[in-house]
Amino acid sequence: MSNSPPRYDQAKWTSQSVYEPLLSEKNMTEVSLDDVPLPSNLKRNSLTLPSLSEPELARHYTRLSQMTYGVDSGPYLLGSCTMKYNPKFTEDVAVLPGCSIHPDRAPHTIQGTLEILYALQEHLATIGGMDAVTLQPPAGAAGEFTGILIIKAFHESNDDFSRNEIIIPESAHGTNPASAALGGYKTIEIPSNEQGTVNIDALQAALSENTAALMLTNPNTLGLFELEIELIASMVHEAGGLLYYDGANLNALLGRSRPRDMGFDIMHYNVHKTFATPHGGGGPGAGPVGVVSKLESFLPAPIVIKTKSGFDLSTPENTIGKVHGFYGNWLCLVKALAYILRLGDSGLLDASAKAVLNANYLGSKIQYEIPFRPFYHEFVASSGDQDAAEVAKRLLDYGVHPPTTKWPLIVPQALLVEPTESENKSTLDQIAASFNAVLIEDQSTLKSAPNSTASARIDQTAAARFPILSWHALDPSL
Amino acid sequence: MTNFPSTQSPYTPHTPADVEAMLLDLGLESIEDLFDIPPSIQFPDSFKIPPRSEHEIKTELKEIFDKNLPLVEFLGHGYYSHYIPSLVDHISDRSEFLTSYTQYQPEISQGFLQVLFEYQSLIVELTGLEIANSSMYDFATSIGEAALLSGRISPTRTKILVPDILRSERLSVLKNYTSNSGFKIESYPTRDSNTDIEKLENLFSDDVSMIYIESPNSHGALEESIKEISDIAHASGSLCCLGTDPLALSILEKPSSLGVDIVVGDASVLGLPNAYGMGVGLFACRSEYLRKVPGRLVGITKDATNRRAYTLTLQTREQHIRRERATSNICTNQAWVALRTAIHAAYLGPHGLIDLAKQCIELPLELSSKLNTIEGVHAPLHPRHYFREFVVRTDKTATEVVQALEAKGYAVSSIGDHELLICITDTNASHLDAFVDAFKEVNS
Numbered sequence: 001m002s003n004s005p006p007r008y009d010q011a012k013w014t015s016q017s018v019y020e021p022l023l024s025e026k027n028m029t030e031v032s033l034d035d036v037p038l039p040s041n042l043k044r045n046s047l048t049l050p051s052l053s054e055p056e057l058a059r060h061y062t063r064l065s066q067m068t069y070g071v072d073s074g075p076y077l078l079g080s081c082t083m084k085y086n087p088k089f090t091e092d093v094a095v096l097p098g099c100s101i102h103p104d105r106a107p108h109t110i111q112g113t114l115e116i117l118y119a120l121q122e123h124l125a126t127i128g129g130m131d132a133v134t135l136q137p138p139a140g141a142a143g144e145f146t147g148i149l150i151i152k153a154f155h156e157s158n159d160d161f162s163r164n165e166i167i168i169p170e171s172a173h174g175t176n177p178a179s180a181a182l183g184g185y186k187t188i189e190i191p192s193n194e195q196g197t198v199n200i201d202a203l204q205a206a207l208s209e210n211t212a213a214l215m216l217t218n219p220n221t222l223g224l225f226e227l228e229i230e231l232i233a234s235m236v237h238e239a240g241g242l243l244y245y246d247g248a249n250l251n252a253l254l255g256r257s258r259p260r261d262m263g264f265d266i267m268h269y270n271v272h273k274t275f276a277t278p279h280g281g282g283g284p285g286a287g288p289v290g291v292v293s294k295l296e297s298f299l300p301a302p303i304v305i306k307t308k309s310g311f312d313l314s315t316p317e318n319t320i321g322k323v324h325g326f327y328g329n330w331l332c333l334v335k336a337l338a339y340i341l342r343l344g345d346s347g348l349l350d351a352s353a354k355a356v357l358n359a360n361y362l363g364s365k366i367q368y369e370i371p372f373r374p375f376y377h378e379f380v381a382s383s384g385d386q387d388a389a390e391v392a393k394r395l396l397d398y399g400v401h402p403p404t405t406k407w408p409l410i411v412p413q414a415l416l417v418e419p420t421e422s423e424n425k426s427t428l429d430q431i432a433a434s435f436n437a438v439l440i441e442d443q444s445t446l447k448s449a450p451n452s453t454a455s456a457r458i459d460q461t462a463a464a465r466f467p468i469l470s471w472h473a474l475d476p477s478l
Numbered sequence: 479m480t481n482f483p484s485t486q487s488p489y490t491p492h493t494p495a496d497v498e499a500m501l502l503d504l505g506l507e508s509i510e511d512l513f514d515i516p517p518s519i520q521f522p523d524s525f526k527i528p529p530r531s532e533h534e535i536k537t538e539l540k541e542i543f544d545k546n547l548p549l550v551e552f553l554g555h556g557y558y559s560h561y562i563p564s565l566v567d568h569i570s571d572r573s574e575f576l577t578s579y580t581q582y583q584p585e586i587s588q589g590f591l592q593v594l595f596e597y598q599s600l601i602v603e604l605t606g607l608e609i610a611n612s613s614m615y616d617f618a619t620s621i622g623e624a625a626l627l628s629g630r631i632s633p634t635r636t637k638i639l640v641p642d643i644l645r646s647e648r649l650s651v652l653k654n655y656t657s658n659s660g661f662k663i664e665s666y667p668t669r670d671s672n673t674d675i676e677k678l679e680n681l682f683s684d685d686v687s688m689i690y691i692e693s694p695n696s697h698g699a700l701e702e703s704i705k706e707i708s709d710i711a712h713a714s715g716s717l718c719c720l721g722t723d724p725l726a727l728s729i730l731e732k733p734s735s736l737g738v739d740i741v742v743g744d745a746s747v748l749g750l751p752n753a754y755g756m757g758v759g760l761f762a763c764r765s766e767y768l769r770k771v772p773g774r775l776v777g778i779t780k781d782a783t784n785r786r787a788y789t790l791t792l793q794t795r796e797q798h799i800r801r802e803r804a805t806s807n808i809c810t811n812q813a814w815v816a817l818r819t820a821i822h823a824a825y826l827g828p829h830g831l832i833d834l835a836k837q838c839i840e841l842p843l844e845l846s847s848k849l850n851t852i853e854g855v856h857a858p859l860h861p862r863h864y865f866r867e868f869v870v871r872t873d874k875t876a877t878e879v880v881q882a883l884e885a886k887g888y889a890v891s892s893i894g895d896h897e898l899l900i901c902i903t904d905t906n907a908s909h910l911d912a913f914v915d916a917f918k919e920v921n922s
Contacts, residue, residue: 010586018786019588023596023824031828036729036836037843038863042700044731049603051827054565061569061821064589070577078579085489086577089532095567096536098543102553103755104891105546109884112545113754126525138615138756139810141797149654178797178807184658187802225514253515261519272810276489280814281590282580282774283613284756287810301650321650325618325744326557326755329812338539344529347487353509354490360512361500374514396586401579407798424491425500448782453585456782460584463779463791467768469609470595470602474778 005434008074008399011066012454019454020063023050024471067454068281069401075423075431076401079378079416080173080221082251082273083401084351087342090277090335099334103326107312114311117327118304120288120337127340127348128247128267129260130290134299136328140248141175143268143287144215146300148183149320150266150291151213151242153298157318163212163241169198171221171408173248185212192410196222196372198232211241218262219249221408221416223359223375233263242266242295247287250274251420252356252377255349259290266291271336278335286332300324352377354421358428362419365432367439371411378418380411381435386446388413391438393457396450398434484529549889550909551752554867554901556617556645556696557744559752560725560834561904562818563825566749570818580774580813584789585781591788594776594813597820604727605741606734607762611773613745613812614759617721618648620742621690622655623761623772623806624719627740628688629659630770630805631717635687639666641673643696661687670860671699671869675706684714688740692721693730698842698867698899699860700730708737723747724760724823725838726865728831739764748826749818758815769795772806774813834904838866841902841910846870848914849900854921859897867901869893872921882920888913 012019029051033043052060070076076083093099098112107114121133137143148166155163166180167188177187188206193199197220214236218226226232236243245259245267251274259267271277272285279285291299300323302313343351355377363370368381381403383391392402392415404416419428438446450457468474486492492500501507530538570576574589581587581594594612601610614620625638638656640649642665653663666681666689667674673691682689689711693701701707708718719740720733725747727733733741746757761773769792777791797804826834842864849857854873858864872879876892883890888909891899902910 012588014785017784020592022592022599024599029828031832033729033832036832037839038700038729042702042731042863043729044735047603047728047828047832049600049828049831050824051829052824054563054825057821057824058565058569061593062572064592065569065572065574067587067589067592068574068578069583069586070574072573072577076579078582081579083579087489089536091571091576093536093539096540096543098540098546099753100559100751101546101754102551102559102752102889103557104553104555105549105551105889106880106884109547109549109889112543115542115545116539123525123527126527129521138619138812139808141807141809142615142619145654145807149657152657173809174796174798174801174804175807175809177802178800178804181802181804182655182658182807227514227516230516230519255525256513256521257515257519258521261521263519270810278576278814279579279810280576281578281587281594281817282813283811284615284815285810321654322618322647323651323654324755325616325645325647325651325757328756329615330754330756332756334539338535340527341530341535341538342532343487343489344527345524346485347529348525348527350485350487350490354487354492356512357492357497357500357509360504364504374512376512392583393585396583401586402583404582421487421490424493425496450585454588455585455785455787458584458781458787458789459779460789460791463777463789464794467775467791468778469775469791470599472599472602473608 005398005430005437008397009452010454013063019067020060022471023052023060027051074399075419075427077403077417077419078401079404079418080248082418082420084276084420085422086276086278087339090338093338094331094334111310114304116334116337118306118311120333121304123340124269124288125290128290129258130267131293132296132299133288133290134303135288135333136300136324137268137287137289138324138329139283139285140268140270140287141179142323143289144175144179145182146289146323147244147266147268148179148185150295150298152183153318153320154295155212163210165210166212167206167214169216171410172215172217173246176215176246196224196410197226200228203232203235207235207239209240211239213242213244215244215246217246217249219252219376222372222380223378224372225376229262248273249377252352254352255345256352260292266295271332275336276339277332284329284332286329351421358419358421358423362417362428362432366435368415368435378416380408381415381417382411383413383415388415390446391415394438394441394446394449395434397452400431400434549884549887550906551889552900552902552906552913553889553891555891555899557755558747558866558903559905560747562751563822565825566818566821569821570814575817576814581790584787588788591776593817593820595788597816598776600820600823601760601762604724605762606732607741608765609768609771610762611771612776613816614761614773614808615812616757616759617744618651620759620761621648621721622652624740624742625652625656625661625688626659627767627770627772628717629661631767632687635685636660636662637686638663639681639686639689641666641668641692641695643668645696671697671862672702673707675703679710682710682714686714686716688717688719690719690721694726694865697869698864699862700865704736704738712737725831725835729835745819746815748822749815758812758819770805771795773808774811837904841907842866842868845900845902845910849917852918852921866903867899870898870900871896872898874921879920883916886916888916
């Protein structure tokens with residue numbers, strides 16, 4: 001097989017002015033509500049929505065699915081997003097009859113459901129080295145917010161009300177400062193050192209009696225392992241702060257090093273990254289939070305406990321309350337448990353091994369500069385004179401979902417590449433060939449890309465300047 | 479059984495020869511050479527999780543789920559499900575939809591973006607409000623985000639008013655979301671399962687940022703005074719937020735016509751079966767607040783061939799750009815559930831939505847009138863219009879009734895010493911008469 005990059009053509013239906021028409025352009029019907037048994041002041045006059053048959057809808061949505069690119073379509077290099085393969089059997093597990101349960105069922109009538117949740121709590125605790133886990137946060141950012149609330153409650157329980165700052169490295173995910181701010185904290189951003197890791201002097205200068213916590217990803221968003229993590233942990237603890245682990249990059253370390261062992265007090269897991277639950281075009285995910293024992297009593301309510309007679313729901317003594325109306329994204333949790341059981345110790349260890357091997361192999365094959373090394377499961381290349389966003393658009397033509405671009409800011413024209421463990425050698429060779437082909441292409445080729453996706457280059461500026469957010473805004477007659 | 483050695487993840491495609499060649503290329507002897515984790519923090523042990531086959535896991539989990547008692551659920555209290563047409567499962571499980579990420583590269587994601595645009599349009603039609611985002615996590619977090627939005631609109635106000643019958647879980651989430659905003663959350667009284675307008679008026683002052691109302695509310699009753707409430711709110715310069723759902727909105731007066739400024743709710747009453755509380759947060763508001771809205775928005779623009787195209791827009795509100803000054807910390811949302819809601823609603827169409835919503839009025843009427851003939855049972859407790867569920871008062875204690883019904887194979891919730899909440903939809907309607915018989919025996 002040759003390593004020349006393949007050509008990709010996304011399916012599409014093209015007409016004069018649109019691709020697939022909107023449902024509203026197919027058959028809008030206005031239906032009156034005359035025979036609805038409600039007084040007229042409570043009900044609407046009529047309802048105007050598309051009215052189509054099942055065969056028409058099946059075709060509409062199938063076409064739209066073909067105009068969408070998933071992990072099953074091809075490589076998905078979005079760095080820090082861990083777009084690994086989503087096993088099919090976990091979908092079957094999530095539709096087992098017992099999965100469909102109302103959240104207000106009494107605990108003694110749903111021992112099976114609670115046993116599943118308990119098993120996942122236990123496995124996640126083991127994997128992170130933590131003492132207790134809540135499964136309630138419905139996403140990574142919700143996990144961060146939960147962590148922030150726990151951090152706050154912990155300090156306040158020690159009559160320590162002056163800690164109003166959270167320290168965050170400049171390379172952190174945007175959700176870190178956003179979640180800290182939602183919890184009422186001032187965020188202190190610290191720069192990286194020349195190696196791309198935490199600048200110890202800057203950290204020392206930032207730490208004070210106002211420090212509530214340091215939020216950290218390890219490996220960080222440059223893919224680098226924070227080799228001084230033990231020193232960092234002791235500095236933060238010395239200052240009276242807590243150490244928060246953003247679990248976005250846990251995939252690199254599965255079975256090799258646990259956040260607890262590195263000195264972290266609290267962490268979230270991204271089951272839609274590390275544990276392969278499908279990302280569904282933006283969500284749902286789940287962001288369980290693990291804590292060391294001194295923080296256990298602050299966890300959201302309820303958590304699942306094991307009793308002499310089975311399983312029960314329990315409210316932690318100093319609970320922060322709730323971060324989701326019920327128990328979080330249940331279906332994602334079931335899928336994550338199934339994935340962990342499928343892989344077991346050896347599989348989890350193999351996942352981190354191959355994730356790191358793949359990133360390093362791909363990194364060695366692409367000719368873009370990679371300023372920071374040695375990296376683990378992801379790396380940041382710089383596209384140099386080329387605009388990283390343009391490079392990304394051009395990669396689409398090669399059937400590669402491009403890396404995260406222009407972030408982290410520490411590398412100019414950054415391409416944050418995470419191939420995950422799901423790609424084999426020949427696919428990695430093809431991805432590298434695609435990068436290297438783009439590297440030598442001229443600017444006009446890049447500027448006119450993409451050409452093989454369903455739509456051509458999209459004008460995002462116009463979308464923001466004149467927002468059209470529903471078919472009503474498109475067609476004033478609706 | 480798979481193609482690969484059992485020590486390998488079944489989802490890593492590397493042959494031993496691949497690994498060898500890759501290592502050779504990297505000049506390494508072992509993959510372990512790529513890890514420079516200090517020995518003091520390496521994990522030397524194992525998790526003691528043996529790998530299992532698909533078949534073993536399915537069998538094992540099925541056995542665990544079988545420990546759930548097979549009760550027929552008459553449970554609602556703000557979380558509902560309806561029959562899910564097969565089209566929804568089959569289309570939403572198409573792997574392009576299921577395995578894609580957030581649409582940061584719109585050119586390759588037009589299909590999903592269009593579905594989300596159609597979802598937003600559905601919500602706009604149902605609410606009458608001009609802006610709907612493409613999803614929040616769930617009902618409770620949407621209320622929290624609505625309160626924060628009201629705070630961005632009028633930063634000096636200090637109070638959020640909520641009904642005294644609000645589910646405690648929603649109240650708790652709201653308190654957490656607003657814990658830093660300086661808001662006090664205050665309850666206003668309800669009377670006979672509707673807002674007590676007179677008392678509410680006395681509570682109002684110009685420090686109220688937002689009043690939150692529900693219809694159908696925690697008792698299943700439709701709120702009959704939304705217009706009056708929003709008038710009171712607006713007279714004080716406060717916002718009016720309504721919690722509801724897309725099926726109820728298919729027949730209820732458009733919130734925009736009643737003076738509602740923000741609509742929240744759980745849209746997964748269409749799209750998801752009971753999923754132990756998992757849902758999708760509905761969020762819609764007036765166009766004035768566009769640049770203060772939380773969450774992702776899909777908009778229309780053009781591509782280089784001048785054809786209509788879709789893209790995430792107004793992203794400068796979001797955390798990946800604005801960081802600590804973002805309108806919300808949300809990143810991963812519930813897009814796939816919103817997709818399922820959109821497909822379910824499209825499948826039903828306007829006729830089907832109205833028919834299903836009518837059932838949500840007729841079934842509680844039928845059930846409550848049958849229960850009301852039982853001695854010692856009063857149903858519904860108040861003369862309201864009910865949607866899917868209603869409150870029953872029993873002479874026996876609610877705990878007694880719940881336990882006795884459970885022994886007969888039914889799950890219901892108690893909401894007071896003698897009050898139960900009974901929910902009936904198309905999913906449990908076939909059990910209506912048997913449930914009435916059981917209720918009769920239990921209460922005799």
